[in-house]
Amino acid sequence: MDTLRLMHLFTRALDLGSLSAVAREAGTTQPTVSKAINALEAHLGVRLLERSTTGLLATAEGLRFHERARRLLDEYDDALADVRGHARQATGLLRVNAPVALGQFHLNALAQEFLALHPDIGIELILNDRFVDLVGDGVDVAVRLGGPLPPDAVARTIAASPRWLVAAPSYLAAHARVKRPDDLARHEFIRFAWLADGDELALQRGAEMMKVTTRGRYRVNNALAIRDSLLAGAGIGLCPQWLVHELVQAGQLARVLPAWSGTPQQVALVTPSRRYQPARARLFMDFLAARIGALPGWTSTAA
Missing domain, CATH: 1.10.10.10 (Winged helix-like DNA-binding domain superfamily/Winged helix DNA-binding domain)
Structure with missing residues (x-):
């Protein structure tokens, strides 16, 4: 047989x-x-x-x-x-998982660019904001933003994005001025649901570090929803630069306490913990490592 x-x-x-x-x-x-x-x-x-x-x-x-x-x-x-002494051309289907906002803003276009370069590779891009079971769900590469990574996976950090405090000008005009980090406790703070630190916010200004306990009646597990809520004037949020930089440039959002920022958000490529990876996965990871760090709002950390 x-x-x-x-x-x-x-x-x-x-x-x-x-x-x-x-x-x-x-x-x-x-x-x-x-x-x-x-x-x-x-x-x-x-x-x-x-x-x-x-x-x-x-x-x-x-x-x-x-x-x-x-x-x-x-x-x-x-x-x-x-x-046989030669490299095999990469072929086959590549299964990729990534957060919704990152997929919409970056990965969808990058996937099309990658496919144009490699006509024998296919991509199945699954966008959601939960960390999937890489092996159980048959994922070749997961693109993750910050947070703890599973112990049974291999991660490669490729870029980082500064995190800014931002709000709509309409919200800032209607509420007390934010002069220092402690003032944030008196404002509606919109944050991602299920954060390990909860309402505690870590900020830094150069070498100076400060922790503030925020409050807010609205939490959501989707970065696009947070962005939309901020645009609607619902409060203040801490967002990665890649998510809001064009809105800040256009004046639709304004930076709050611009001298202060949050811990940069890192993007990592995560693969199942095994020695072998197919050629298509290695090619795609190298491609993302070269491209994401060069996009607006990102700084490359790839070696």
């Missing part, structure tokens, strides 16, 4: 979503592909796919096996290229 061939047909079936598409790609027939996957299921003793009139659906076992099989096939192809 050619197990590697069967694994390849199975992974492509799940990637493409139909047996006929795999057959066309492999230059064979749909019944041949179906028999091959049936043989793989019989060999493993588990059902990998559920067939329906609308397409293919992986079972729980099929999803787990697909993740492991895809990486094994990638490593096998890289090993062949290495022993």
Whole structure:
């Protein structure tokens, strides 16, 4: 039994979503592909796919096996290229997870630029503000903003963005002037939900550090919602420069206590804790490391 061939047909079936598409790609027939996957299921003793009139659906076992099989096939192809003395062209589907705002402002455009450079690579960009299970969700690269990282992952910090206190001019005109950090406690402070430090805010002015306990009736777990709330005059917030710099330039938001800033927000590329990474993931991480630090509001920290 050619197990590697069967694994390849199975992974492509799940990637493409139909047996006929795999057959066309492999230059064979749909019944041949179906028999091959049936043989793989019989060999493993588990059902990998559920067939329906609308397409293919992986079972729980099929999803787990697909993740492991895809990486094994990638490593096998890289090993062949290495022993033959040349680099294998990066191919295949790259699964990327990132926060919503960062995806909308930067990663969507960067992904299109990367795809234009690498026509044999596909990207599945999943945007949400929770930290996913890299292995369980089949993620190749997660782009994370600040915060603690899971112990079973490998992180590479590539850039940082200063964090500014900002508010709408309408809010500042209607409320008491903020002259020093302690004054923030008397204002509506809009912050990200679930922060480890809660309402405590750490600020710095050169070498001087100060902690302030803020108050606010509104918390939200989405940076775009915080930005919109600040624009609407709902309060003061601490935001990374990349999120608000153009609004400050346009006068739609104003800096509060501009001599003070928060701890810079770092962006890290996170991968599952394993020695091997497919060539497409390595290429994408190097691409992001070179590009994000050069964007407005960011400073590169990549080596």
